[in-house]
Amino acid sequence: MINRIFAWLTDGAHWQGSDGILRRLVEHLGYSLTAVIIAALIAIPLGLYIGHTGRGRVFVVNLAGAARAIPSLGLLFIAVLWLGPKFSGDIAFLAPAGLVLIVLAIPPILSGAYAGVEGVEPDARDAARGMGMRGPEVLRHVELPCALPLIMSGIRSATLQVIATATIAAVVGLGGLGRFLIDGLAVRDTPQTASGALLVALLALAVDMVLALVQRFVVSRGLTGRYRTAQTFDSDAGVTPPAPALQHSA
Amino acid sequence: MKRTRIALAVTAAAALFGVAACGSGSSDPLAAGGSAGKASSGSIVVGSANFPESALLAEIYAGALSAKGVKVDKKLNIGSRETYIPALKDGSIDLIPEYTGVLDQYFNKNAKATTSDDVYAELKAAVPATLTVLNKSAAEDKDSVVVTQKTAAKYGLKSIGDLAPQAKNLTLGGPPEWKTRPTGVPGLKRVYNLDFKTFRPLDAGGPLSVQALKNGQVDAVNLFTTDPSIADNGFVILDDPKSLFAAQNVVPLITKSKVTPTISAALDAISAKLDTATLGQLVKEVVVDKKDPAVVAKEFLAKNNLG
Numbered sequence: 038m039i040n041r042i043f044a045w046l047t048d049g050a051h052w053q054g055s056d057g058i059l060r061r062l063v064e065h066l067g068y069s070l071t072a073v074i075i076a077a078l079i080a081i082p083l084g085l086y087i088g089h090t091g092r093g094r095v096f097v098v099n100l101a102g103a104a105r106a107i108p109s110l111g112l113l114f115i116a117v118l119w120l121g122p123k124f125s126g127d128i129a130f131l132a133p134a135g136l137v138l139i140v141l142a143i144p145p146i147l148s149g150a151y152a153g154v155e156g157v158e159p160d161a162r163d164a165a166r167g168m169g170m171r172g173p174e175v176l177r178h179v180e181l182p183c184a185l186p187l188i189m190s191g192i193r194s195a196t197l198q199v200i201a202t203a204t205i206a207a208v209v210g211l212g213g214l215g216r217f218l219i220d221g222l223a224v225r226d227t228p229q230t231a232s233g234a235l236l237v238a239l240l241a242l243a244v245d246m247v248l249a250l251v252q253r254f255v256v257s258r259g260l261t262g263r264y265r266t267a268q269t270f271d272s273d274a275g276v277t278p279p280a281p282a283l284q285h286s287a
Numbered sequence: 288m289k290r291t292r293i294a295l296a297v298t299a300a301a302a303l304f305g306v307a308a309c310g311s312g313s314s315d316p317l318a319a320g321g322s323a324g325k326a327s328s329g330s331i332v333v334g335s336a337n338f339p340e341s342a343l344l345a346e347i348y349a350g351a352l353s354a355k356g357v358k359v360d361k362k363l364n365i366g367s368r369e370t371y372i373p374a375l376k377d378g379s380i381d382l383i384p385e386y387t388g389v390l391d392q393y394f395n396k397n398a399k400a401t402t403s404d405d406v407y408a409e410l411k412a413a414v415p416a417t418l419t420v421l422n423k424s425a426a427e428d429k430d431s432v433v434v435t436q437k438t439a440a441k442y443g444l445k446s447i448g449d450l451a452p453q454a455k456n457l458t459l460g461g462p463p464e465w466k467t468r469p470t471g472v473p474g475l476k477r478v479y480n481l482d483f484k485t486f487r488p489l490d491a492g493g494p495l496s497v498q499a500l501k502n503g504q505v506d507a508v509n510l511f512t513t514d515p516s517i518a519d520n521g522f523v524i525l526d527d528p529k530s531l532f533a534a535q536n537v538v539p540l541i542t543k544s545k546v547t548p549t550i551s552a553a554l555d556a557i558s559a560k561l562d563t564a565t566l567g568q569l570v571k572e573v574v575v576d577k578k579d580p581a582v583v584a585k586e587f588l589a590k591n592n593l594g
Binding site for chain 2: 207
């Protein structure tokens with residue numbers, strides 16, 4: 038079986054053309070990244086607001102938790118039957134698939150955002166207030182940077198789930214790597230199905246590594262304790278090096 | 288101590304992976320379960336493909352056999368032909384409702400016959416040694432290429448061949464297996480010289496296909512001729528003068544070793560009573576009126592004194 042999968046993946050013909058692996062990879066990434074970006078645009082501001090003001094916390098937290106339990110494939114069929122007749126052209130399938138993936142991506146990002154803001158050290162908030170910042174300034178200059186590790190963690194989690202689930206787009210006739218899974222199953226071409234599954238897993242891992250890199254550069258070093266050179270502290274002055282705000286990397 | 292534990296864990300994981308990799312060997316992990324699925328002798332497992340009419344026919348067969356005292360197990364909505372024929376061959380299912388034309392083309396790569404009797408004769412010769420077909424019924428349900436009224440009027444379409452000049456601008460929809468099937472995309476190219484711009488894989492003549500045609504995601508779609516949605520939406524079935532879709536009579540495909548006089552008598556009686564109009568009506572009750580296929584099957588059998 039492993040030989041057959043390897044043979045299928047290394048067959049040049051499978052990589053080119055409108056049905057090829059490259060085209061499907063690009064489509065899959067397109068669906069996934071669009072969904073995550075839209076979900077982030079909705080969830081991050083909402084999460085920051087809830088974390089900062091504490092309003093609507095219970096309601097939104099429970100809603101996000103419940104939304105995680107929604108079965109994506111079932112929601113997809115409902116969305117196609119409901120939205121399909123309203124549109125013509127490709128949108129009739131793209132809109133339901135996009136909707137399902139966005140619903141899937143929102144809870145992790147939302148959780149990361151409000152948990153991140155809530156978890157900011159009270160000392161930091163106090164210091165900001167002491168420097169004369171009020172409300173939105175505190176949020177922008179202090180709380181958001183401190184919350185970034187958890188926000189990035191939420192985004193990475195959401196991206197992983199969406200890439201894995203975007204295979205369901207193929208069930209309603211769209212493209213993406215799910216095409217190999219569905220078409221392979223329909224004609225019992227097991228190497229095709231297994232290759233599709235393997236490609237999805239590899240893509241998810243690759244994108245996660247890219248996001249880890251992004252996280253490394255975006256999150257302030259004061260939080261992660263990651264310094265290029267060792268900090269030296271004058272022992273006479275009796276100052277101890279600051280402990281990193283996090284004991285682990287998100 | 289910690290290093291030893293890590294080393295042990297890695298070795299165990301590698302060993303498991305190695306066993307899994309070699310153990311699968313050449314067997315197909317998607318193959319239907321072997322002996323675990325076989326029913327005991329004297330009973331029969333009825334399967335069906337993944338579209339409503341097949342499930343309905345399977346329910347009818349199952350109902351008639353139960354009425355004659357045969358123990359019946361049902362395994363409905365298995366998948367496409369490429370999936371359930373191996374299940375038949377390895378004994379996971381014993382009986383499935385089929386269609387003479389496409390089944391003949393599946394077993395016989397050089398199938399030529401197009402009329403009902405010719406196809407049936409060719410099929411009987413092509414069926415593998417362990418399987419057999421019983422009597423065919425008059426009921427037919429063919430694949431067809433369907434377009435909307437608007438498309439037909441716009442391009443003056445009456446038969447499938449009329450699509451040839453327009454095909455490169457049009458999208459065809461159908462079940463995913465149509466991409467490689469001899470009666471699907473390759474067949475349309477071979478017989479009618481159609482090269483569509485794109486092929487959109489949907490479902491086997493189900494709601495996705497109907498909706499895609501209605502809303503313009505596809506210009507032509509594969510639907511089954513008994514589908515009530517065709518009449519409901521005013522779709523146009525394109526003629527098939529070159530008989531790409533040969534005669535498709537409903538016929539029971541059964542494992543030879545499972546045939547008993549009781550079973551073949553019961554199934555032949557059903558085939559005698561089924562015709563295209565009746566089948567169309569029954570399918571309408573399931574698809575449009577949303578009645579349970581088991582209930583529709585029971586009513587049909589009662590009406591014809593078969594159950």
